[in-house]
Each structure stands twice: as C-alpha cells, then as structure tokens.
Amino acid sequence: MSKFEQQRQEKLARAKELGVEPYGNRYEGTEPAEEIKGRFKEDDPTQQANCAGRIALLRDIGKLIFITLRDRSGTIQVGLSKKLLGEQWESAKLLDLGDIIGASGPLARTKTGEITIWADHLTLLSKCLLPPPEKFHGLADIDQRYRQRYVDLWANPQVLERFKTRSAIITTIRNFLESKDFLEVETPMMQTIAGGAAARPFVTHHNSLGMDLFLRISPELFLKRLLVGGMERVFEINRNFRNEGLSRQHNPEFTMLEVYQAYGDYDVMMDLTEELVSLCVQKHCAGTRLQFGEFTIDFTRPWRRARYADLLKEYGGCDIDDLKAVRTKARQLNLDEAEMDDAVVVNEVFEATVEDNLIAPTFVIDYPAALCPLARRKKDDPKFASRFELFVARMELANAYTELNDPAEQYENFLNQLRGQEESLTKMDSDYVTALKYGMPPAGGLGIGIDRLVMVLTGAETIRDVVLFPLLRPAKAQG
RNA sequence: GGGAGUGUAGCUCAGUUGGCAGAGCAACGGCCUUUUAAGCCGUAGGUCCUGGGUUCGAGUCCCAGCACUCUCACCA
Structure with a gap:
C-alpha cells in the first residue's frame, strides 16, 4: 500500500471514530449542480439546496472550507463553516480531494458572487483512498487515461x-x-x-x-x-x-x-x-x-456526389477502363500490382490517390x-x-x-x-x-x-x- | 511486424558538456471566517522503465529488453 493510501486510511479511521459512516447508502433529494445554479434567485434568502458529487477542488482557509463539487451536470460550490456544521465540523476537516459527499443547506452567493450551498448537513458517501490526478492538468498520460477511464472521466x-x-x-x-x-x-x-x-x-x-x-x-x-x-x-x-x-x-x-x-x-x-x-x-x-x-x-x-470513375480520373489521372494506364499509375505509387486482380489494382489506385482529397x-x-x-x-x-x-x-x-x-x-x-x-x-x-x-x-x-x-x-x-x-x-x- | 519518438516524486514536467536528484500541484505540520488552480511558513517524498556495458564517476553515452505514442503494413 502506498504511503498516500495509508494516510487516507488513517483519516478514514479517524472519521469512523467520530461516528462517520465512510461508505454511505442511498442519498436522496439531490438536484444536479447546474440546475441548482440555474434556479437560483437573487432576492430570496430562504433558498435551500442539496447536491451530491465528487470533491474536485478544496480550499481550506481555516474555519471555512470551500469545495468545488462535481456531478454529472457540472460543478457547484459548497461552503463549510464551523458555525453551520456544528458537531460535523471536525469530520469535515478530514475531507480530501476525490471524496464523494452529499451536502445540503441554504443557498446563497458569497462575497465574490459564487452561488454556494452553505452546508448545514454533510454526508460522506464514499472515501477516495487513492491519489487523484493533478487538479489543473488532469490526467494526461494517455495509456493511463484509457486503462483507468473511471479516473479520466x-x-x-x-x-x-x-x-x-x-x-x-x-x-x-x-x-x-x-x-x-x-x-x-x-x-x-x-x-x-x-x-x-x-x-x-x-x-x-x-x-x-x-x-x-x-x-x-x-x-x-x-x-x-x-x-x-x-x-x-x-x-x-x-x-x-x-x-x-x-x-x-x-x-x-x-x-x-x-x-x-x-x-x-x-x-x-x-x-x-x-x-x-x-x-x-x-x-x-x-x-x-x-x-x-x-x-x-x-x-x-x-x-457532393461524385462517380467513382470520375474521381479516379480527377485525382488519379487515369481512365478506369484503361487498365494499362491504371497499372502504370499503380507502379508509380509503388504498389505491387503484378499479383493483383484488375479490380483490386483499380481500387488500390483509388485509395492511394482519391481518398486523401475527400474532406x-x-x-x-x-x-x-x-x-x-x-x-x-x-x-x-x-x-x-x-x-x-x-x-x-x-x-x-x-x-x-x-x-x-x-x-x-x-x-x-x-x-x-x-x-x-x-x-x-x-x-x-x-x-x-x-x-x-x-x-x-x-x-x-x-x-x-x-x-x-x-x-x-x-x-x-x-x-x-x-x-x-x-x-x-x-x-x-x-x- | 518495420520506422521514429517518449519513459525522472502520487500527478504535470525541468534536468546544461558525464560531476551531490529538481520545480509546481497533491500529501503531512502550522497560521488564516468569503476562497475560486486560495495564500503564507515549514516537513517529508525517488528502483531516474528493466538488465547489461563504457567510465574514477551514468538520469545523461552504448547494447538488449519492456511499455506507451505517432507512422507504415495487415484491414473497407
């Protein structure tokens, strides 16, 4: 087990001691992040919201934590404060990048204008035990992207x-x-x-x-x-x-x-x-x-609709009925035409001369x-x-x-x-x-x-x- | 299968002529109640893809292998 994973296992153990169930069950009543932002009304201080997703970014500034939560629709900011969370504050400090959480509470803009769910209730739905990719560049290694598409996504x-x-x-x-x-x-x-x-x-x-x-x-x-x-x-x-x-x-x-x-x-x-x-x-x-x-x-x-024979003439420069000319062209293209049937030679020349022009x-x-x-x-x-x-x-x-x-x-x-x-x-x-x-x-x-x-x-x-x-x-x- | 390229910290990448292994992010410790890739101070983190070779000394040069990328071939 990597050192990184060990550290997160330890955090998970600490969270358990605080009574947190690290792998949650059904979590209901959520809305997609982008829909919450879309329905936000500027002049209504009573709005509530509930959203579940993965922690894509996390900014811990002491007694406040700002989370960029990503779900299938996009992202929304979640704000955590000691004042609103009360007893849950201590376990909130154990959250990591990549964890999957549910957050519900009042919906309001921050001073800088970001629509934010100020969570008064937080649920850890799944702990992320392995290191997430770099947050800005994402996952770039092509091989790993395809092998671990679940991370790439x-x-x-x-x-x-x-x-x-x-x-x-x-x-x-x-x-x-x-x-x-x-x-x-x-x-x-x-x-x-x-x-x-x-x-x-x-x-x-x-x-x-x-x-x-x-x-x-x-x-x-x-x-x-x-x-x-x-x-x-x-x-x-x-x-x-x-x-x-x-x-x-x-x-x-x-x-x-x-x-x-x-x-x-x-x-x-x-x-x-x-x-x-x-x-x-x-x-x-x-x-x-x-x-x-x-x-x-x-x-x-x-x-455009163009006849095969016309395209062969246009780009390959030879008449489809003039097999000698076609075979000559084939040799010019370094095609091994001697063993090929007539139709195959024609098609090889077609592929070599015409297809690259069909944009x-x-x-x-x-x-x-x-x-x-x-x-x-x-x-x-x-x-x-x-x-x-x-x-x-x-x-x-x-x-x-x-x-x-x-x-x-x-x-x-x-x-x-x-x-x-x-x-x-x-x-x-x-x-x-x-x-x-x-x-x-x-x-x-x-x-x-x-x-x-x-x-x-x-x-x-x-x-x-x-x-x-x-x-x-x-x-x-x-x- | 042929040719070219790449492989360095968890991730993204530097690394000069062959001379003590580096940065940013992530992590760990500390400060911070309105952040936006948060910031500041500190700590830790390496089989430099693998195996040989050259050399006083190899991340760096040579040989072989592995993986990936591009490209050609096979293929409509």
Missing part, C-alpha cells in the same frame, strides 16, 4: 462531455429511424459463418456444441434475412468485430448502424444518410462547419461491381454496382447499396469470393442463398460507423477518444 470534464454527446447522438439516430417506421432488432454476434464483409474474424469456441464460432464482422446477411421474413424496415446498432490492426480509425470492436429499407435503393439510402447525419450535426454541433484536426468540414447540404462530405457512387459481391449491378452499366460510400475528413463514414436479391447471381458472387480465399475462414452461406430463393424484396441497405461519426461530430481525432474502454494490451500485474 472525472478528472477531465471534457471527456465526460464527449461521451454524453455520443449517447445523445445515438438517441437521435434511434428516434429518427423509429419516426420513419424502422424496427430495431438484434441479430447474432456469434455466427457459424462470418459474412457480410471482407475482414478476418475473431474465432471463439462453443464447448457443449463442440464447435468454433466467429464473432460477427457484419450483421448484414441476418438483417436481409429479416427482409425476406417481412420486416420491411429494420435497423441494428451494435458491435462488429474485426481481427485487424489498430489505428486512429480502427478499434477491433466497433459500433455499426445498419439500416435496410424494402422497396428502396441506394438513392433512397443516400438521401436518408444525408438527412440523418445533418440532423445529428444540427442537434449536437455548434454549426454546420466543424473543426476536425487541421480540417474545417462544411456540412451544408447538399453534399468535405462526399458521396462516392457507383463502385466497380467486382468489389461489391452483395450489391446489385447497374442495369445500364453492369460493370458497376449501385453502391456508395460517404467520406468525411478522409474517413469512410458510411457504405450503402441497392441490395442484390437475385439468388443465382448471389451464389455466383459467393463462389468467386471463395475462390480468392486462401484461409478457408469464409464458407459458402448457402442458407442465405436459400433465403433469397424465397424472395427478398428489392431494398436499399446502409451501414454507418457510429464511432467515426461521433469522432467527426465531436472533433475527436482518434477512435479511442469515443470508445469508453478501447482495446489495450493488458496492464502489467500490479495494483
């Missing part, structure tokens, strides 16, 4: 603020979709075939069934089964898991919104996406121009069909699929298409996909093909990466700042 108020916004954004999304008659559902996260995306899955094992299972990389194929079943408008907001490297934009588990609308197509989903994200910007951001790192992103509608919200539309095994080809130009991705600040924020509902074509696409697979992690999802044979209504489908959306809307440049407990290596064994 109260030591750095803007962290709590950001996660409150994340929660509010998700509520906005739910309300928006429910208002449009979409039904929220939950589909399996443990799957026998990890389909719906091109990514390596995590493998786990079911003991009594004696079989391996995959954590899902996407809910897509299950949600579309629901379209077959007659759930014409569904959505799911939940975790996907992909076994890949970590980066500023990638956490192995991440939250995805997927939406399916029967009788729609990708144009419908494009409008839906623009409407939904704009609503989030309007409700949760200061304006339509947001700062994100070095970029200022303008969300003013309508957003303002941009719908990239009509992807090469070979890259889209679950999307419907365009009738007038079958080399391309009715698919779009939304890019903001160089990040892929959304992915959507007109769903392929032809079982024969879907079966062919699955076969082609399997052909390229060396690791046989992906299997033919023949049940999904069976489902399509029963008939799936034509539909538009959409996926939005919630973490990335929250990043953009709250100005967080790393996904770890919008995930409460991002994946880390386990800490070394230690208290």
